[in-house]
Amino acid sequence: MPETIVSDKKAISRVKLHIQGLDENIQGGVPEGHLTLLSGAAGTMKSSVCFNVLYHEAVAGKNGLYFSLEQSAESLVNHMVNMDYDMRRINLVIVKELSDLKTRMAELQDQTLGSLIIVDIGTIRKEIHDVNTDNNKSWLNVIKNVVKKIHVEAGCPLLVLDSLSALYVLSRFENPRIELFYIFEYLRDLRITSFLISEMPLDGSKYSEYEIEDFLSDGIITIRLTPFRRQVVREIAVVKMRATNCNNDIFSLEFRNGQFQALYGGQNPLL
């Protein structure tokens, strides 16, 4: 489905980040169909922020697909339960075997709740011995096929890839510039709103591994941990967001009362 030209800016549909204080600063959310890089160092809550989007969208009845390449589905869900997310409000589906995919997709047809489908690639990797991981295209193709299947069969407009960095380790691109162009175009053509997690060094010197991802993506959001004396503050900024009048300031990111909040960066949260 190709991108279409809108006649009015109000016709650009948006997906909320469900971060209070930040959505208001990006015209209400990320334009549908956009590919957004979420970049940050270890422990900056990249996975939580992405899960939070899919969770709230599932509560609202939309299906979302979460590819977890390294962290197990159990570890991810337990982390979110510990943050007081109530999984009874959504239909949580965990796929650990690719052969199960068809049955699990069929079950979704009877669902009244929105589904959050976690594809546990870490477990699938351990289970599948016949996929030759030396062939650098295998895992990328597995992921592309699953995205297409779930998108078509379950009507799934949202995707999280956790993480792009783990995909690079699995796929070993020979020509990243060309290969990444085709992956990004593949997702764009599906018109699936995608959040691609990019694990980046602490110094924040770059947003992505090859840096070409910065230009290929429609949006970049970065999270960092900033030390201030003996305290550490989590900070979030929207570096770019195409088709969006966005505030690029740095906000402090907090998780309070079951809700992500971005506090305006103009105030020092530590004072």
Ligand SMILES: Nc1ncnc2c1ncn2[C@@H]1O[C@H](COP(=O)(O)OP(=O)(O)OP(=O)(O)O)[C@@H](O)[C@H]1O
């Ligand atoms: N209830 C909570 N409130 C606030 N922060 C929490 C809560 N529970 C866990 N955390 C923080 O969340 C962090 C981990 O979040 P998450 O796994 O989303 O980060 P990440 O950036 O994806 O990490 P990784 O780089 O390991 O993938 C932990 O370091 C922990 O301090």
Ligand SMILES: [Mg+2]
């Ligand atoms: Mg993570």
